[in-house]
Amino acid sequence: MYYKNLYRKEMIKNFIIIGIILFVAVFSTYHIYYAFSNTEEIDYSSTSLDITFHEETGEELDITKITPLTDSVGLSSKGHSITITNNLTEEVNYKIKIVDNEKKMQEQNCVGITIPREEIRVSIKQSGEETEVYKLSDLEDGVILSTRAKALEEEKYTIRIWVNNETSLPSGSKHHYHGLIQVVENDTTVAVR
Amino acid sequence: MDIDLSLLHSGTIPEIDITNTYTLTKEYYENTGVLELKDIEVEGKIYRGAAEDEIDEFQDYINCKITGTMIIEDSISLEPVEYPFSAEYDDILEENCKKNENTLDIFQFLWENIVLEIPLQFTKVKDLSKFHGDGWKLIREDELTNSNNPFSDLLKDFKEE
Numbered sequence: 001m002y003y004k005n006l007y008r009k010e011m012i013k014n015f016i017i018i019g020i021i022l023f024v025a026v027f028s029t030y031h032i033y034y035a036f037s038n039t040e041e042i043d044y045s046s047t048s049l050d051i052t053f054h055e056e057t058g059e060e061l062d063i064t065k066i067t068p069l070t071d072s073v074g075l076s077s078k079g080h081s082i083t084i085t086n087n088l089t090e091e092v093n094y095k096i097k098i099v100d101n102e103k104k105m106q107e108q109n110c111v112g113i114t115i116p117r118e119e120i121r122v123s124i125k126q127s128g129e130e131t132e133v134y135k136l137s138d139l140e141d142g143v144i145l146s147t148r149a150k151a152l153e154e155e156k157y158t159i160r161i162w163v164n165n166e167t168s169l170p171s172g173s174k175h176h177y178h179g180l181i182q183v184v185e186n187d188t189t190v191a192v193r
Numbered sequence: 194m195d196i197d198l199s200l201l202h203s204g205t206i207p208e209i210d211i212t213n214t215y216t217l218t219k220e221y222y223e224n225t226g227v228l229e230l231k232d233i234e235v236e237g238k239i240y241r242g243a244a245e246d247e248i249d250e251f252q253d254y255i256n257c258k259i260t261g262t263m264i265i266e267d268s269i270s271l272e273p274v275e276y277p278f279s280a281e282y283d284d285i286l287e288e289n290c291k292k293n294e295n296t297l298d299i300f301q302f303l304w305e306n307i308v309l310e311i312p313l314q315f316t317k318v319k320d321l322s323k324f325h326g327d328g329w330k331l332i333r334e335d336e337l338t339n340s341n342n343p344f345s346d347l348l349k350d351f352k353e354e
Contacts, residue, residue: 065218067194067215067216068213068214069194069213070210070212072212073196073210073211073212076197076200076209076210077194077195077197078195078196078197078296165213165214171214171215171231171232172216
């Protein structure tokens with residue numbers, strides 16, 4: 001009887017220990033997985049569009065050191081990839097805009113060291129289409145692309161930003177530009193981001 | 194600065210033009226004898242070629258000429274002097290210059306090749322007569338004689354032995 005009780009106690013103890021170990025393993029695996037997966041992709045959604053930024057920087061476009069580039073090198077520089085998916089079974093009109101990140105400019109006190117917009121080039125490449133290059137100052141209201149997504153369509157874009165090599169700013173100087181990529185649904189003023 | 198190699202790897206473009214003027218940030222050379230390194234002219238391209246190993250079919254190659262001027266300390270006068278350099282590279286793009294499979298850190302690549310061009314000694318001083326003091330003067334190697342060497346007698350003894 002004594003040994004039976006002892007055996008039962010040991011079994012209960014073992015089950016508790018195994019349970020705790022399993023709980024810790026599942027809990028930590030879940031958190032580690034989501035910690036890593038979230039650093040790479042940042043999602044924003046509205047009722048009609050799903051927007052995924054594939055870089056850690058998300059919707060932010062930053063130039064923190066001047067490296068003037070020819071357009072051919074600028075077009076080979078690392079881009080910011082976005083996937084926009086239409087969730088609806090009807091067409092959705094939207095615009096992609098590049099706007100100043102005023103909050104970050106204020107935080108980093110960029111007054112006086114902001115790169116002039118006419119010296120910044122931005123390009124956008126839609127998968128399967130030719131790359132378009134613009135002067136940032138030439139973009140009307142910051143709109144770099146105005147398009148229509150078919151029902152349930154998914155589109156991938158790559159946006160690149162660089163300082164043109166004809167800039168008057170010295171190479172290596174610490175002039176800044178902080179911008180944001182916004183996707184705005186037409187006929188609304190709502191920026192999905 | 195990061196160069197996107199994904200279009201090259203997907204075969205969308207045959208090569209990536211990297212011809213440009215680059216300026217390395219001070220973090221690269223602050224612990225070396227280089228005082229300044231800017232306006233590095235690079236002329237060249239990155240392309241795909243047959244792999245030299247048996248694991249991959251293709252590898253990234255880089256063909257470029259790097260020229261520029263570094264400011265270093267003169268070995269004699271300790272003044273900053275300009276040292277022009279030039280390097281040519283036509284080989285496999287080393288993996289350690291890549292941040293990931295599709296991203297090349299061009300600054301890292303440039304630095305790894307420029308660091309080999311830093312001279313151990315370099316001087317533009319031609320007139321050594323200015324460099325003297327109380328009981329010493331700087332002489333050229335060919336002016337070196339043993340006539341005033343305080344150890345000359347000792348050397349004689351060594352020779353006799």
